[in-house]
Structure formats: structure tokens, C-alpha cells
Amino acid sequence: MNATKYFVGLLLFVVTATLIAGDFNASCKGGIKNLKDGQFSDEGNLIQLIWAGQDGKIDPPSADPNQLGQPTGDDEFIRDTFVGNGYLLGYADGRFDKLFTHSSLQAGRSVYLRAWDTDVITSIEDSYGDSDLYQIQQANEFEYYDFPPFMITTFLNGKTNPVELSGFSISSFPGRVVLEWTTQTETENLGFHVYKSDSPSGQKIRATKDLIKGALNSETRHDYRWEEKIDQDGEIVYYWIADLSTSGVMRFYGPKRIETQAAPDQYALEQNYPNPFNPTTTITFSLKEDGLVTLAIYNLVGQVVRELVKEERSAGQYSIEWNGLNENGYKAPSGLYFYTIQVNGYRETRKMALMK
Structure with missing residues (x-):
């Protein structure tokens, strides 16, 4: 088998392949990895199956916008799939499993996989890399093949990831x-x-x-x-x-x-948690409509200790942390405090306790 390589990315391919005439079942059960950060390739990233053409050699991808994402030279695009195909989304870990069927999948021909770090190719820098060549053998003969790792630190045009x-x-x-x-x-x-x-x-x-x-x-x-x-x-x-x-x-x-979660259908101010607290606590509130929100902490005589929020917020649920400091950055004394929210005519106050 011709094992000519053209490295263009930072990947680990561990691919198993079985085939019959006209069919090619390619899987990546070990998962495609970026060797730079060790992370698995994300679901949705594009995987292409390409015939190496009559010369049996991998022709590298072109940076020409008119040829972007297309095989070059005498190489021929067969079919594509994506990382996650054959696996539950969120559990793919860089893997895919796909049965390809095409007239170009004939015994004696060499094919390879090309991976892209996206499903919509916008530049040559989207390229992760190519696998080794795999030569299709006899019809009805099942084979298993592991592709070796990709090890390179720059992209095709020599530019590093910005x-x-x-x-x-x-x-x-x-x-x-x-x-x-x-x-x-x-x-x-x-x-x-x-x-x-x-x-x-x-x-x-x-x-x-x-x-x-x-x-x-x-x-x-x-x-x-x-x-x-x-x-x-x-x-x-x-x-x-x-x-x-x-x-x-x-x-x-x-x-x-x-x-997604729909916006709340009513205004609400939740009890802070934890309560009592020291040194921090979280206050959660809900807005059914957009509006100017004011959320402030008061002492027992009605003086403002800390204004946590005073800004426009869209409808939704929010959580704000109070670290027990006043407006001047000093620690507030232990004791009882009130916190009040005002928005679009809605006003509500709750009590909380700061402990030593």
C-alpha cells in the first residue's frame, strides 16, 4: 500500500475501514484529535472521502477561492460526512461512522480522508489535515486499517492560527x-x-x-x-x-x-442563597419584559449600601452576586439587610442576613 502523506493540520486520525465493491465503510472509532491542545474534533466538522486519482498520490488542497474545499490535480471527491455521524450528538469525541457508496470505489484504487475544522469552508486555514492513503482491495474482502497521527504545527499557507x-x-x-x-x-x-x-x-x-x-x-x-x-x-x-x-x-x-428556554411569564425576585451568608451570596431575579432594572442593597434605616444593577436588561432570568462590600469597597458590618428590585413599575423587597 502506498503510504504517501501530506500533512496540513494538527490531528490524530485513528480510523478503521471495511469495504466491498462500490462501498466503503469508514469509521474513526479512536476519534480525530487536535495534537496541539489534545481536544477531540467537534461535532459537525467536515470529513471528505477522496480518490487519489490515477497517479495514486495525494494532491494537497488549494488556497485558491475558486477551488477551496475541492480536490486538486487528478484527485476526485467521492462523498463527505461529518464528525458525529453514527454517534449521539455530544458523545462523538471526534468519531464518525459512515458507509460511502460510489462508482469510484473500485478495487486497486487509493482513497484518503480529508478533515476540515468547520462544516462550511471559508479559507484554507480551515484545513485540519489528510489521512494516509488506503488502497481498496478485492470485492467482499473485509479489512481493518488504522491511520497514523498527524504531526505538524502550521497551516498550508504557513500562517499560524490568529x-x-x-x-x-x-x-x-x-x-x-x-x-x-x-x-x-x-x-x-x-x-x-x-x-x-x-x-x-x-x-x-x-x-x-x-x-x-x-x-x-x-x-x-x-x-x-x-x-x-x-x-x-x-x-x-x-x-x-x-x-x-x-x-x-x-x-x-x-x-x-x-x-433554549423561553423568557419568564412574570416578574420575580428570589430569596438570596445562601442566607445567612458570609462572605458572598447570590440574588436571582426574573423579567417578563425588557426594562431599566435597579437592584440595590439597603441597611435597616433605608440607606443604600450597594447598588448592584442599574441598567437596561432584556426579558430573562439573571443572577447577581453580592460580595458583602459597600459602595466604597469596605466590608459591610454583619446584620440584617434589605434588597429591592424595581423595573417597569414592578417593585419587590426581600430580607437577608450577613453573618460574622
Whole structure:
């Protein structure tokens, strides 16, 4: 078997393949991994099955926008699938299992897998890498083959990833969805956009109106947060974040799956927890409509100790932490306190106790 390789990404392929004439059952039971951070490839990332052509060699992908995502030279695209195919979403761990059927799957021909770090290819930097060549044997002969790891630290055009992402999470609350992510370094990064879809392989729709400004060039940690107002309950939505470089290249991260929760149908101010407390406690409130929210802490004689919130908030549920400090940053004395919320004519007050 010809084992010619062309490394273009940071991956670990551990793939098992069985086939009959015209069929090719490719699976990645060990999971595709990014060797740089050790993380499994996300659900929805694109996997292509490609015939190496008559010369039996892998022709690397082209950065030409007119050929982006298409095999080059005499190589021929056969079929594609995505990470997670054949596995429950959220449990794929970089794996897929797919039966390919195509007239190009003939005995004696060599095929390979090409992985992309997205399901919609926008630049050559989306490329993760190629597997080794696998030569199709006789019809009805079942075979097993493990592809070796990919080990390289740059992308095809020699540019490094403009963002080193160390965390990306999503949370669902009544009336809103919150995305948070952290970068450790940024290189020529203008900022981020958020995209969403109703399926991991569906069309991405941009959710952000304006670009979330990035750090441009930085070697220190930066934390980002974005939230979206939600109207419907029980919808499954997939979200991506995408960084935009100064050269106009966009790179996607995700998707992250979430089930939405409808906004509350009434205003509410919950009892703080824990109570009594020392040194911190959390106050939760619900808004059935958008409005200017004021949430403040008062002592027993009605003086403002700390104003926690005074801003416009959309309908939804929110939690605010009080660390026991007053407006001047000093620790408030132990004792009883009141906290009051006011929004759109709604007002409610509850009592809490700060202990020594």
C-alpha cells in the first residue's frame, strides 16, 4: 500500500475501514484529535472521502477561492460526512461512522480522508489535515486499517492560527443564551462574530450585528461574553464563534449545542442563597419584559449600601452576586439587610442576613 502523506493540520486520525465493491465503510472509532491542545474534533466538522486519482498520490488542497474545499490535480471527491455521524450528538469525541457508496470505489484504487475544522469552508486555514492513503482491495474482502497521527504545527499557507482559544462554553437561561470564550494569545485578530444554525451541518446564520472587537495582538488572556435574547422554548440551536484576521480570513470554532428556554411569564425576585451568608451570596431575579432594572442593597434605616444593577436588561432570568462590600469597597458590618428590585413599575423587597 502506498503510504504517501501530506500533512496540513494538527490531528490524530485513528480510523478503521471495511469495504466491498462500490462501498466503503469508514469509521474513526479512536476519534480525530487536535495534537496541539489534545481536544477531540467537534461535532459537525467536515470529513471528505477522496480518490487519489490515477497517479495514486495525494494532491494537497488549494488556497485558491475558486477551488477551496475541492480536490486538486487528478484527485476526485467521492462523498463527505461529518464528525458525529453514527454517534449521539455530544458523545462523538471526534468519531464518525459512515458507509460511502460510489462508482469510484473500485478495487486497486487509493482513497484518503480529508478533515476540515468547520462544516462550511471559508479559507484554507480551515484545513485540519489528510489521512494516509488506503488502497481498496478485492470485492467482499473485509479489512481493518488504522491511520497514523498527524504531526505538524502550521497551516498550508504557513500562517499560524490568529487565536489560541483555551475555552468556549454556552449556557441556556430563561429568555437568553450566553456564550463565553477565552483566548490566551491573539495575532492580527480584528475580532469575533457569532453564527448559529438549527443543525451541526446546516447553513450558518450570523447572529452578531457588529464585530466583537478583539485584542489585535496580545500574549495575555482575554475573556469574551455575548448573549442573545430567546423567545421560543425547547429549540435546539448550534452556535459557533468565528475570529476575523486583519487579512480577512475567518476561522470557526464549534458548534456548541444548546436547548433554549423561553423568557419568564412574570416578574420575580428570589430569596438570596445562601442566607445567612458570609462572605458572598447570590440574588436571582426574573423579567417578563425588557426594562431599566435597579437592584440595590439597603441597611435597616433605608440607606443604600450597594447598588448592584442599574441598567437596561432584556426579558430573562439573571443572577447577581453580592460580595458583602459597600459602595466604597469596605466590608459591610454583619446584620440584617434589605434588597429591592424595581423595573417597569414592578417593585419587590426581600430580607437577608450577613453573618460574622
